[in-house]
Amino acid sequence: MPAAPPAAPDTTTDVVLVVDFGAQYAQLIARRVREARVYSEIVPSTMPVAEMLAKNPRAIILSGGPSSVYAEGAPSLDRALFEAGVPVFGMCYGFQLMATTLGGTVDDNGAREYGRTSLAVSKAGSTLFEGTPTEQPVWMSHGDACSAAPEGFTVTASTDVVPVAAFENDEKKLYGVQYHPEVMHSTYGQQVLEHFLYRGAGIEPTWTTTNVVEEQVALIREQVGDRRAICGLSGGVDSAVAAALVQKAIGSQLTCVYVDHGLMRKGETEQVEKDFVAATGAKLVVVDAEKRFLDALAGVSDPEQKRKIIGREFIRVFEQAQLEILQEEGPEVAFLVQGTLYPDVVESGGGTGTANIKSHHNVGGLPDDIEFQLVEPLRQLFKDEVRMVGQELGLPEEIVQRQPFPGPGLGIRIVGDVTKERLDLLREADAIAREELTAAGLDRDIWQCPVVLLADVRSVGVQGDGRTYGHPIVLRPVSSEDAMTADWSRLPYETLAKISTRITNEVADVNRVVLDVTSKPPGTIEWE
Numbered sequence: 001m002p003a004a005p006p007a008a009p010d011t012t013t014d015v016v017l018v019v020d021f022g023a024q025y026a027q028l029i030a031r032r033v034r035e036a037r038v039y040s041e042i043v044p045s046t047m048p049v050a051e052m053l054a055k056n057p058r059a060i061i062l063s064g065g066p067s068s069v070y071a072e073g074a075p076s077l078d079r080a081l082f083e084a085g086v087p088v089f090g091m092c093y094g095f096q097l098m099a100t101t102l103g104g105t106v107d108d109n110g111a112r113e114y115g116r117t118s119l120a121v122s123k124a125g126s127t128l129f130e131g132t133p134t135e136q137p138v139w140m141s142h143g144d145a146c147s148a149a150p151e152g153f154t155v156t157a158s159t160d161v162v163p164v165a166a167f168e169n170d171e172k173k174l175y176g177v178q179y180h181p182e183v184m185h186s187t188y189g190q191q192v193l194e195h196f197l198y199r200g201a202g203i204e205p206t207w208t209t210t211n212v213v214e215e216q217v218a219l220i221r222e223q224v225g226d227r228r229a230i231c232g233l234s235g236g237v238d239s240a241v242a243a244a245l246v247q248k249a250i251g252s253q254l255t256c257v258y259v260d261h262g263l264m265r266k267g268e269t270e271q272v273e274k275d276f277v278a279a280t281g282a283k284l285v286v287v288d289a290e291k292r293f294l295d296a297l298a299g300v301s302d303p304e305q306k307r308k309i310i311g312r313e314f315i316r317v318f319e320q321a322q323l324e325i326l327q328e329e330g331p332e333v334a335f336l337v338q339g340t341l342y343p344d345v346v347e348s349g350g351g352t353g354t355a356n357i358k359s360h361h362n363v364g365g366l367p368d369d370i371e372f373q374l375v376e377p378l379r380q381l382f383k384d385e386v387r388m389v390g391q392e393l394g395l396p397e398e399i400v401q402r403q404p405f406p407g408p409g410l411g412i413r414i415v416g417d418v419t420k421e422r423l424d425l426l427r428e429a430d431a432i433a434r435e436e437l438t439a440a441g442l443d444r445d446i447w448q449c450p451v452v453l454l455a456d457v458r459s460v461g462v463q464g465d466g467r468t469y470g471h472p473i474v475l476r477p478v479s480s481e482d483a484m485t486a487d488w489s490r491l492p493y494e495t496l497a498k499i500s501t502r503i504t505n506e507v508a509d510v511n512r513v514v515l516d517v518t519s520k521p522p523g524t525i526e527w528e
């Protein structure tokens with residue numbers, strides 16, 4: 001099922017639209033706007049301008065993109081966007097598009113700039129550059145350049161090779177920069193962006209996670225009414241926060257359902273049963289569905305197929321739970337609450353013209369014939385924002401700061417088909433790695449550390465003077481801010497050595513431990 005793009009929040013919040021031209025950094029722009037405490041949403045550049053304006057945006061930001069504005073078939077925008085009286089800020093491709101659409105000139109004059117560049121601000125008191133130095137480092141990534149600004153625009157900055165590196169038309173509230181203010185290497189980028197939002201567009205910085213809680217509670221009450229809902233609860237951060245939000249909205253009309261699909265880590269089910277209920281007082285049903293999942297996964301080694309099967313089986317289990325809950329007196333159970341986040345949606349190809357990287361079980365892996373209406377209060381948010389909402393709701397630190405664990409669990413950490421035997425082996429290895437990382441005090445330094453079993457790979461070893469022919473285990477420790485990008489964590493050698501020794505000694509059939517030293521991109525965090 002194609003994932004629906006995130007719905008517009010039906011709220012009174014000032015929304016800033018980020019129009020995505022296929023940029024590497026659209027996510028980052030949206031984040032930076034929210035860091036400026038203004039709510040933002042990403043829309044595809046293919047959305048008709050009338051539809052964009054119908055969202056009543058307080059301002060619009062045009063992202064960068066790989067195309068050249070003068071190339072045939074390059075994404076364009078109806079001029080009406082610039083004439084609607086809504087303040088617009090173009091960055092890189094967005095800047096070039098604003099220039100050409102309004103009568104300026106953009107061409108390939110050989111002036112390529114990639115990476116750190118020095119920007120010379122020629123109009124220090126301009127709306128965007130007020131209070132920033134006349135020489136400032138900025139991050140560039142372009143091959144085309146604007147050689148003449150449109151009529152009515154003032155050129156406010158240049159570089160050694162680009163005569164028009166920024167311009168503005170304050171009267172019409174139109175602004176543009178050739179560089180990328182959204183990346184951290186552009187030292188004054190956040191300040192320039194905030195100048196656009198506060199000074200150019202006149203927006204007050206009022207958006208916080210408190211607004212999210214209040215708005216979502218009101219929306220959920222309206223959506224669910226006096227009917228009942230179930231919440232898929234995994235013990236992870238996202239579902240804990242989603243459950244707490246929904247519980248705040250509809251109280252005892254909510255029942256949480258934890259699915260033990262046999263793909264969980266060691267001790268996880270017991271922990272969820274004890275800790276989550278203790279922390280929240282939520283009604284919890286635990287379903288043992290190991291046989292069902294393992295039967296459905298038997299013989300399947302293709303990662304996407306695994307994800308689709310797991311997504312489908314999750315829904316079938318929720319449907320069964322619904323029938324059981326219906327046995328108790330009460331209204332219809334019409335809703336399924338999921339802790340879906342923005343990155344789950346984007347990676348499943350539900351973003352703005354974005355590719356399907358992998359079908360997250362809760363978005364791209366959902367079956368077509370799902371009967372529940374979905375309640376996904378976190379669908380617009382990034383993980384760090386969700387953690388803030390969790391804190392706001394008073395959830396304990398152990399839950400709010402937990403490392404992520406994917407819904408398909410160890411099923412997507414076995415490269416090869418999934419069997420009970422292989423799961424047990426991986427569970428042991430994973431438990432050892434987690435134990436040692438915790439003992440070394442590294443839990444908060446890393447984002448997560450998938451432990452992967454290469455079930456179809458064997459290598460020769462020597463153990464107890466005898467030959468072994470066992471499987472490798474991969475350690476994949478990563479650091480990240482929001483799972484959209486990641487780097488491999490530089491763990492201390494002693495910790496790695498301890499993990500390696502213990503796994504090869506304690507886990508039968510494993511004779512090798514290897515370390516994954518790939519960032520994301522090009523690798524993803526999980527192997528499947």
Ligand SMILES: Nc1ncnc2c1ncn2[C@@H]1O[C@H](COP(=O)(O)OP(=O)(O)OP(=O)(O)O)[C@@H](O)[C@H]1O
Nearest residue numbers: 232233234236237238239259338339404405406407
């Ligand atoms: N074992 C499970 N039982 C019930 N629901 C689940 C289970 N695993 C995942 N889900 C549902 O799928 C959603 C997405 O899973 P995901 O792993 O992204 O989130 P999470 O487990 O809540 O948080 P985290 O990302 O921190 O692990 C969850 O929010 C939850 O609604």
Ligand SMILES: O=c1[nH]c(=O)c2[nH+]cn([C@@H]3O[C@H](COP(=O)(O)O)[C@@H](O)[C@H]3O)c2[nH]1
Nearest residue numbers: 359360361404405406407408483524525526
């Ligand atoms: O609930 C989930 N369902 C999924 O299908 C899924 N796939 C990946 N992940 C988690 O998402 C983050 C990004 O992972 P990738 O870099 O592997 O795409 C990482 O934190 C992964 O653990 C999932 N979570």
Ligand SMILES: NC(=O)CC[C@H](N)C(=O)O
Nearest residue numbers: 064065092093142143144
């Ligand atoms: N990063 C961008 O937006 C690049 C815009 C355009 N493709 C250029 O090379 O100039």
Ligand SMILES: [Mg+2]
Nearest residue numbers: 236405406407
């Ligand atoms: Mg999880």
